[in-house]
Amino acid sequence: MISRRNxxxxxxxxSLASSLVNLKAESLKGNNIHGLIKKKIPGNEExxxxxGMGTWLTFDVGYDKEELNKRVQILEIFFKKGGTFIDSxxxxxxxxxxxxxxxxxxxxxxxSLFSASKIWTPNGWHGKKQFENSLNLWNLSSFSLMQxxxxxxxxxxxxxxxxxxxxxxxxxIGVTTSHGWRHEKLKSVMExxxxxxxxxxxxIFDTEAxxxxxxxxxEKNIAVIANRPFQGGNLYKNVQNKKLPSKLKQxxxxxxxxxFLKFIISHPAVTCTIPATSQVNHMYENMQALxxxxxTEKERSKSREIFEDI
Numbered sequence: 001m002i003s004r005r006n007x008x009x010x011x012x013x014x015s016l017a018s019s020l021v022n023l024k025a026e027s028l029k030g031n032n033i034h035g036l037i038k039k040k041i042p043g044n045e046e047x048x049x050x051x052g053m054g055t056w057l058t059f060d061v062g063y064d065k066e067e068l069n070k071r072v073q074i075l076e077i078f079f080k081k082g083g084t085f086i087d088s089x090x091x092x093x094x095x096x097x098x099x100x101x102x103x104x105x106x107x108x109x110x111x112s113l114f115s116a117s118k119i120w121t122p123n124g125w126h127g128k129k130q131f132e133n134s135l136n137l138w139n140l141s142s143f144s145l146m147q148x149x150x151x152x153x154x155x156x157x158x159x160x161x162x163x164x165x166x167x168x169x170x171x172x173i174g175v176t177t178s179h180g181w182r183h184e185k186l187k188s189v190m191e192x193x194x195x196x197x198x199x200x201x202x203x204i205f206d207t208e209a210x211x212x213x214x215x216x217x218x219e220k221n222i223a224v225i226a227n228r229p230f231q232g233g234n235l236y237k238n239v240q241n242k243k244l245p246s247k248l249k250q251x252x253x254x255x256x257x258x259x260f261l262k263f264i265i266s267h268p269a270v271t272c273t274i275p276a277t278s279q280v281n282h283m284y285e286n287m288q289a290l291x292x293x294x295x296t297e298k299e300r301s302k303s304r305e306i307f308e309d310i
Contacts (some may be wrong), residue, residue: 059071078283145169175198190217
């Protein structure tokens with residue numbers, strides 16, 4: 001039976017796809033994806049752009065046409081500027097559904113997608129249901145990466161993910177944490193399990209991961225996804241109404257967003273970072289971090305000093 005919700009969903013997707021025709025040329029300019037900063041997934045020949053996209057809060061919107069259209073524009077710009085890595089979770093409310101609707105609206109566009117979601121439940125049977133639901137919401141038959149969210153029932157879910165990987169339903173397996181929580185548990189999981197990715201909080205202010213987790217990931221060939229790159233927006237409060245220092249401009253840094261993201265992805269152990277945004281202009285700024293060059297260790301050290309003096 002065709003439900004009213006499905007009819008509404010299909011109508012909105014058609015409307016969103018049609019609206020792309022009317023996007024201003026300004027929003028699609030600069031379609032040059034050559035020479036972007038990419039990182040190799042450890043132990044694998046595959047590379048991914050070092051800046052991806054998170055969906056926590058920013059894609060948790062309802063069926064409001066204006067809000068949905070805005071997300072389609074954001075995702076279109078993300079792809080146009082060379083992005084591929086999109087991260088979501090069942091924990092993020094309606095985010096997975098919105099991601100799926102946006103991907104459907106953009107299906108006629110040529111883009112590469114690295115799909116990453118999570119299992120977030122203490123129950124093994126529910127984890128399987130969540131995975132199947134995520135596939136449906138994203139309109140996919142497989143995921144690039146499936147992660148155990150916040151280490152909840154980690155050992156139990158990993159067994160299921162190993163089976164999915166063996167059957168080529170997922171390509172990579174990962175575990176996540178954030179806000180600096182449960183680092184000891186995360187370290188133990190990294191030391192005792194065969195995982196491909198780890199996701200954790202790392203930015204120019206929150207550097208706890210540098211002590212043990214990043215070196216361990218580098219040693220064990222585990223890819224690192226850095227979440228909360230702007231510390232939930234708090235980093236911008238420190239630089240509000242302040243000009244970008246000339247020294248940073250000498251490093252090729254263009255904006256504060258470029259600075260915050262370049263600092264993260266320039267760490268040798270970090271594979272990518274996943275800033276989230278609900279603003280079109282902010283997506284442009286975020287994707288600028290894929291341009292230019294990574295910072296050297298000396299430049300990163302000087303960048304810390306500059307930020308601490310602000």
